[in-house]
Amino acid sequence: xxxxxxxxxxxxxxxxxxxxxxxxxxxxxxxxxxxxxxxxxxxxxxxxxxxxxxxxxxxxxxxxxxxxxxxxxxxxxxxxxxxxxxxxxxxxxxxxxxxxxxxxxxxxxxxxxxxxxxxxxxxxxxxxxxxxxxxxxxxxxxxxxxxxxxxxxxxxxxxxxxxxxxxxxxxxxxxxxxxxxxxxxxxxxxxxxxxxxxxxxxxxxxxxxxxxxxxxxxxxxxxxxxxxxxxxxxxxxxxxxxxxxxxxxxxxxxxxxxxxxxxxxxxxxxxxxxxxxxxxxxxxxxxxxxxxxxxxxxxxxxxxxxxxxxxxxxxxxxxxxxxxxxxxxxxxxxxxxxxx
Numbered sequence: 001x002x003x004x005x006x007x008x009x010x011x012x013x014x015x016x017x018x019x020x021x022x023x024x025x026x027x028x029x030x031x032x033x034x035x036x037x038x039x040x041x042x043x044x045x046x047x048x049x050x051x052x053x054x055x056x057x058x059x060x061x062x063x064x065x066x067x068x069x070x071x072x073x074x075x076x077x078x079x080x081x082x083x084x085x086x087x088x089x090x091x092x093x094x095x096x097x098x099x100x101x102x103x104x105x106x107x108x109x110x111x112x113x114x115x116x117x118x119x120x121x122x123x124x125x126x127x128x129x130x131x132x133x134x135x136x137x138x139x140x141x142x143x144x145x146x147x148x149x150x151x152x153x154x155x156x157x158x159x160x161x162x163x164x165x166x167x168x169x170x171x172x173x174x175x176x177x178x179x180x181x182x183x184x185x186x187x188x189x190x191x192x193x194x195x196x197x198x199x200x201x202x203x204x205x206x207x208x209x210x211x212x213x214x215x216x217x218x219x220x221x222x223x224x225x226x227x228x229x230x231x232x233x234x235x236x237x238x239x240x241x242x243x244x245x246x247x248x249x250x251x252x253x254x255x256x257x258x259x260x261x262x263x264x265x266x267x268x269x270x271x272x273x274x275x276x277x278x279x280x281x282x283x284x285x286x287x288x289x290x291x292x293x294x295x296x297x298x299x300x301x302x303x304x305x306x307x308x309x310x311x312x313x314x315x316x317x318x319x320x321x322x323x324x325x326x327x328x329x330x331x332x333x334x335x336x337x338x339x340x
Contacts, residue, residue: 007032007113007224011071013058013102014078015051016041018182019117019174019216023077024050026217030224035071037064037078058098059090068102068109073224076102076158077117092150099154103161103169112166115223116158117216118173119151120209120234124299132301135232144294159230168229174216175209175236175302178321180328182213185288187325193246194255194329201261203293204243209236209302212316222311234304237315252319253326264297 010027014020015036021044028034028050036043036051043053056064058078068074080094099116106114123137125148139156143149155171162169178186186208192198219235227233240248246257288296307313 006030007073009071010034010073010075010224011037011068011106011111012051012075012077013037014076014117015047015053016043017077017079018177018184019213020077021047022213022217023075023117023220026214026221027075027224030221032073035067037067039078058094058101061097061101061104064101064105066105066109068105068111071106071109072111073113073115074102074106074111075115075117075220075224078102079117088146088150091147095150095154096157099157103158107161107167112168113224113227114158114161114167114169115220115227116155116169116171117220118155118171118232119148120173120175120236120302121148121295121299122152122155122173123232124207124209124302125295126298126300129300132303134303135234135306144298145291147291148295155232159232162230164229168227170223170227170229171232172216172220172223172227173232173234173236174211174213175234175239177211177213177216178325179213180321180324186210190249190322190325191329193249193257194253194326194331196255198258199260201243201246201258202288203264203296204241204246204261205264206242206296207239207299207301208242208245209234209239210245210318210321211236212321215313215315219307219311219313222313226311228310231310233307233311233313234302235307235313235315236302236304237321238318239302240318248318249322252322253331255331264293 007030010032012023012027012034015024016038024047034051036053037056038053039057056067080091122139123133125143126140127142139152158169158171176186177184178190216235223233250257
């Protein structure tokens with residue numbers, strides 16, 4: 001297995017975001033000083049002890065000029081993601097223009113490694129289903145979601161910047177994030193299920209490659225020291241359909257899955273209502289943006305054997321993740337015994 005030199009200094013963008021907050025301690029654990037870029041959010045006291053924070057705005061390249069000086073590793077986790085973003089041009093400026101600006105800063109500073117936090121859906125979204133995909137599968141290029149199309153462009157830009165022996169670029173892609181006590185869409189769905197507040201089954205046949213956030217952080221840290229330039233790595237655990245996930249949760253926790261199901265087509269049409277629904281309304285529990293529904297229903301199953309082999313990556317077992325959610329939601333203690 002190939003190991004690269006220990007980094008001298010690491011730059012992390014998006015350090016106050018959902019993924020960035022988890023990446024920061026993992027990168028600091030590599031033993032090099034960490035510089036972190038924050039846009040508006042204030043870092044926590046714990047984060048401030050781990051990194052030197054600087055302000056900057058990816059929409060304004062002048063504000064990040066010189067940011068990477070002295071850093072040999074750049075991890076770019078800053079993003080404006082989402083399937084309900086109204087200002088697509090701003091999303092494009094941040095995701096495409098911001099990534100281009102960070103690549104430019106990294107090269108100018110003489111950095112040797114650049115890692116972009118991607119999304120497995122850029123490879124998973126297919127036309128007619130053709131079987132499982134992996135790290136070698138090229139993106140298909142026809143997308144229902146403008147958000148995914150923008151992400152694809154950013155990933156392609158990073159991989160094309162790879163230069164053997166001088167500038168190593170990689171994309172480390174989580175799947176659908178789920179961690180106890182961390183607000184994510186899948187996490188909210190699992191929590192509602194365990195609280196018996198999920199009124200209907202939805203998207204039973206959709207393939208979900210689950211990523212626990214601590215696993216993503218470990219995978220990125222491993223890519224810094226062991227990754228090969230020009231490659232994708234998938235920081236995912238088990239990939240299964242949502243219907244199978246409901247059944248697994250029922251078996252482990254004793255919480256019954258909802259009997260009734262919303263047809264995918266109806267869920268897609270209900271997605272038109274998302275912008276006008278009150279935040280705490282009943283429909284908010286089951287309605288997703290239409291663009292997201294169209295994207296999810298086109299996902300293929302995913303495998304990541306190369307990531308596990310090259311990076312020595314072992315994700316958290318799905319059963320352990322489910323039981324972590326069960327403990328967080330206060331499900332009866334028999335849930336813990338079911339794992340045995």
